[in-house]
Amino acid sequence: MTLSAARGFAVDYGRGRIAELVRDVGRYVVVTQPEPWALVEATLAVAPTRMVTAGNLERDHLDRVAASLTDVDTIIGLGGGSAMDTAKWLHWRTKLPLYQVPSLPSVDACFTRMTALRDAGTVRYEGDSVPELVVVDFDLIGSAPNALIAGGIGDVLSCHTALWDWRLGADAGRDHAWNEEAAARGRQYLDELEAFAPLLRSDTDQFVQRLMECHRDIGWLCHDLGHARFEEGSEHFFAYCFEHVTNRTIMHGELVTLGVLVMSHVQGNEPERPRRIAADAGARTNLAELGVTWDEVATAIRRLPSFVEEQGHWWSVANGLVVDDALLDSVRAVLERSG
Numbered sequence: 001m002t003l004s005a006a007r008g009f010a011v012d013y014g015r016g017r018i019a020e021l022v023r024d025v026g027r028y029v030v031v032t033q034p035e036p037w038a039l040v041e042a043t044l045a046v047a048p049t050r051m052v053t054a055g056n057l058e059r060d061h062l063d064r065v066a067a068s069l070t071d072v073d074t075i076i077g078l079g080g081g082s083a084m085d086t087a088k089w090l091h092w093r094t095k096l097p098l099y100q101v102p103s104l105p106s107v108d109a110c111f112t113r114m115t116a117l118r119d120a121g122t123v124r125y126e127g128d129s130v131p132e133l134v135v136v137d138f139d140l141i142g143s144a145p146n147a148l149i150a151g152g153i154g155d156v157l158s159c160h161t162a163l164w165d166w167r168l169g170a171d172a173g174r175d176h177a178w179n180e181e182a183a184a185r186g187r188q189y190l191d192e193l194e195a196f197a198p199l200l201r202s203d204t205d206q207f208v209q210r211l212m213e214c215h216r217d218i219g220w221l222c223h224d225l226g227h228a229r230f231e232e233g234s235e236h237f238f239a240y241c242f243e244h245v246t247n248r249t250i251m252h253g254e255l256v257t258l259g260v261l262v263m264s265h266v267q268g269n270e271p272e273r274p275r276r277i278a279a280d281a282g283a284r285t286n287l288a289e290l291g292v293t294w295d296e297v298a299t300a301i302r303r304l305p306s307f308v309e310e311q312g313h314w315w316s317v318a319n320g321l322v323v324d325d326a327l328l329d330s331v332r333a334v335l336e337r338s339g
């Protein structure tokens with residue numbers, strides 16, 4: 001079974017696609033990061049007119065870069081989330097045609113319209129950018145280690161815990177009204193993910209394409225609904241809280257996957273299912289492999305109930321959660337069985 005009729009931005013899958021793209025777009029600026037650029041630079045017959053290194057997502061900085069783009073015809077974003085977000089903002093400001101080339105399948109930023117700007121330490125979503133085309137080049141993505149490719153499941157797996165939280169919030173009258181069609185779509189993403197997760201080792205291209213088709217449809221559904229409630233719940237709030245208490249982060253998809261394992265257990269919501277899916281894909285969930293300590297996880301869980309109130313996050317199992325030693329011990333036991 002595959003996801004029926006994914007909707008969203010135009011996307012092209014294949015090999016050697018970046019080299020083809022740059023032949024036809026005129027003078028282009030590439031918005032990228034050193035690692036993905038090093039992988040493709042030598043394969044391109046046409047060099048970029050300009051290069052912008054992504055990283056600084058402050059609005060004033062991006063506006064200055066946009067104003068300087070007077071000598072190019074096209075914007076190409078190439079890399080991870082910050083490259084996609086930067087390229088979106090430059091397109092929003094200049095209206096030059098935009099092409100997005102993600103370097104990992106964790107990057108749903110290529111399928112969303114708004115840019116995640118950084119503003120005094122918080123994230124603000126602004127703009128509305130639709131690319132001409134998202135180019136998924138299997139040569140580029142396939143050069144990443146499997147564990148990083150597998151990390152891309154996080155923002156699909158999150159439907160498992162997010163849908164449970166949405167039901168809780170909707171029933172309590174504290175959330176976006178329940179939408180059965182959107183919820184059913186969320187369950188389809190999970191079924192689809194469960195079906196293709198084991199393919200990463202045997203058929204990386206198919207794994208990548210089916211995962212990207214989920215991200216594409218999720219991006220479309222978020223825009224259509226006007227919110228991401230089916231995909232964002234306590235697993236993301238755990239991730240944001242982890243970043244808050246540790247003042248650092250790890251790869252978004254891996255952190256969210258960890259959040260799903262923790263919060264599905266707290267919810268009493270079939271926790272063995274996301275654990276099995278993550279294991280099938282070969283996603284890293286073991287704390288040592290992730291470079292995360294149990295103390296960091298425990299600190300994030302303890303802080304979570306007050307954090308979601310302060311931040312005004314959507315209603316979830318985290319609201320009013322009593323975090324005692326018994327709960328922490330049981331979460332620790334679950335995580336030590338993983339990986």
Ligand SMILES: [Zn+2]
Pocket residue numbers: 155236252256
């Ligand atoms: Zn996410």
